Amino acid sequence: MSNELKPLGGVLDNVIHRLNAIEVQLGITPSAAPANNTGSSSSSAIIEQDQQVDEVHPRLVAFDEHTVRSLTPLTAACTALGDDMATISTHITSVWSGMRSLIELGCLHSRPVGTDVPTALQPHLKPCRDAITLINSSRIDRKFDWHLKATKEMLSCVSWVVISPPPAPPTFVKDTVGASDFWANKIRKEYRGNESAEGKAHLQFCDALKELVNDLAGYLKEYHLSGLAWNPHGTDFTEAKVGQVGGGGTNKKAEPVTATSSAAPSGGGGGIFDELKKKQAGDSAATGLKKVTRDQQTWRKEYKKVDNVEIPKQSTNAAATTTSKPAVKNDKPLGPPKCEYQDRGCKWNVENQTKDNCDGGVCKVEVTDPKQQVYIYKCQGVTIQITGKLKSVIVDSCTKCGVIFDTAISACEIVNCKSVQVQSTNVCPSFSIDKTDGCVVHLTNEAVGLSSFVTSKSSEMNVSWPDDQGEIKEAPIPEQFQHKIVNGSVTSQVSDLYH
Numbered sequence: 001m002s003n004e005l006k007p008l009g010g011v012l013d014n015v016i017h018r019l020n021a022i023e024v025q026l027g028i029t030p031s032a033a034p035a036n037n038t039g040s041s042s043s044s045a046i047i048e049q050d051q052q053v054d055e056v057h058p059r060l061v062a063f064d065e066h067t068v069r070s071l072t073p074l075t076a077a078c079t080a081l082g083d084d085m086a087t088i089s090t091h092i093t094s095v096w097s098g099m100r101s102l103i104e105l106g107c108l109h110s111r112p113v114g115t116d117v118p119t120a121l122q123p124h125l126k127p128c129r130d131a132i133t134l135i136n137s138s139r140i141d142r143k144f145d146w147h148l149k150a151t152k153e154m155l156s157c158v159s160w161v162v163i164s165p166p167p168a169p170p171t172f173v174k175d176t177v178g179a180s181d182f183w184a185n186k187i188r189k190e191y192r193g194n195e196s197a198e199g200k201a202h203l204q205f206c207d208a209l210k211e212l213v214n215d216l217a218g219y220l221k222e223y224h225l226s227g228l229a230w231n232p233h234g235t236d237f238t239e240a241k242v243g244q245v246g247g248g249g250t251n252k253k254a255e256p257v258t259a260t261s262s263a264a265p266s267g268g269g270g271g272i273f274d275e276l277k278k279k280q281a282g283d284s285a286a287t288g289l290k291k292v293t294r295d296q297q298t299w300r301k302e303y304k305k306v307d308n309v310e311i312p313k314q315s316t317n318a319a320a321t322t323t324s325k326p327a328v329k330n331d332k333p334l335g336p337p338k339c340e341y342q343d344r345g346c347k348w349n350v351e352n353q354t355k356d357n358c359d360g361g362v363c364k365v366e367v368t369d370p371k372q373q374v375y376i377y378k379c380q381g382v383t384i385q386i387t388g389k390l391k392s393v394i395v396d397s398c399t400k401c402g403v404i405f406d407t408a409i410s411a412c413e414i415v416n417c418k419s420v421q422v423q424s425t426n427v428c429p430s431f432s433i434d435k436t437d438g439c440v441v442h443l444t445n446e447a448v449g450l451s452s453f454v455t456s457k458s459s460e461m462n463v464s465w466p467d468d469q470g471e472i473k474e475a476p477i478p479e480q481f482q483h484k485i486v487n488g489s490v491t492s493q494v495s496d497l498y499h
């Protein structure tokens with residue numbers, strides 16, 4: 001090179017050095033520069049480029065920081081809520097691990113050519129899909145229903161990897177906060193003001209879930225503003241193997257994050273395979289459990305109840321068979337008695353009440369707000385006395401019970417009952433009787449012209465009321481009707497038996 005061009009060569013080397021530094025900051029792997037002897041500047045740039053190849057990609061470093069910053073608190077909050085939510089957090093961790101694999105895929109390969117990105121990524125989305133399927137099919141305690149629904153709504157943000165603007169991935173992810181917060185706000189309302197450790201854990205779960213989405217949106221705004229970022233200098237996407245990011249080129253410095261994720265309870269998908277191996281070896285959690293035979297499975301005809309009454313053997317004698325039937329019949333035992341108020345739904349639950357657990361055979365319920373309703377379930381031989389104005393009364397699956405209440409704003413419903421009596425000491429506008437055998441409704445003089453009855457599939461229904469002289473009258477509610485077709489429509493009249 002002539003002496004006149006040497007200053008120009010130095011300027012060009014400096015420009016190349018700066019361009020390489022900018023590419024490294026943007027996460028673009030610099031292409032190999034041709035060897036030359038123009039000066040020490042180009043040599044130092046090539047050495048710096050070789051050093052960058054061994055480092056974790058900036059996009060992966062930022063995602064790992066996002067995981068530690070936002071996913072770890074959510075996992076801790078789920079673990080504090082119990083084993084059910086700990087299992088859910090394991091699946092969420094698996095989803096985020098699958099998301100990291102897709103980001104690493106973009107760091108190592110160029111954008112797919114000849115096909116759209118969603119179609120090309122379908123085989124690589126399987127880990128995320130499998131984890132989300134496990135969450136959707138989870139069967140956990142019903143008190144975590146809102147938690148599970150909030151989590152399902154949140155997981156829709158994972159679709160950002162396959163969308164193309166508009167909308168931009170950060171906007172798409174932030175839009176899922178509203179749907180998730182709809183269920184999370186119910187949890188916040190339920191446990192607001194609860195200073196116990198459990199109450200705080202529920203609130204921490206809601207905050208951590210929202211923070212996870214917001215932090216992911218912030219990460220996408222910085223590194224994936226126009227969709228999943230690719231490496232223009234990376235290898236061809238056709239070389240990417242499913243389940244092996246970059247054909248075995250996964251960077252070793254990314255391993256600590258993966259190890260942290262797998263250290264969570266149950267270990268995600270890996271924990272499932274570990275459990276299967278333990279089962280084959282005979283030392284799993286199911287080892288030592290008693291096998292349930294066919295005669296112990298309640299849905300099979302071979303099932304035999306185990307109780308104090310010995311089931312008599314069938315005899316060819318018809319009389320012996322007839323006398324043995326009462327011994328075989330065994331009523332289902334009632335559950336524990338309950339008489340409590342629930343803030344959710346403003347409802348009183350009165351369940352499994354009998355004469356044995358009620359003082360004098362009377363269970364008293366004091367209603368303090370007209371918005372409250374009383375639900376009476378599976379009570380036998382007891383009187384339920386309700387004081388105060390209330391919204392509605394529901395009597396379900398009760399036998400030989402009496403229900404007394406003051407004023408019902410909406411209605412009184414009687415369902416699946418036998419031999420029950422219902423009395424309103426003031427006014428109830430509507431009575432609904434469904435699938436009930438034996439029911440007597442007692443009305444006051446003020447309610448005679450105001451109350452109406454809707455009946456279906458019921459029998460032995462009667463209504464009683466006082467007349468003008470104060471004497472009690474009782475009349476049956478019709479069960480038999482006469483139907484005719486008149487002018488192309490069906491008309492109904494009460495049978496002559498009731499006239």
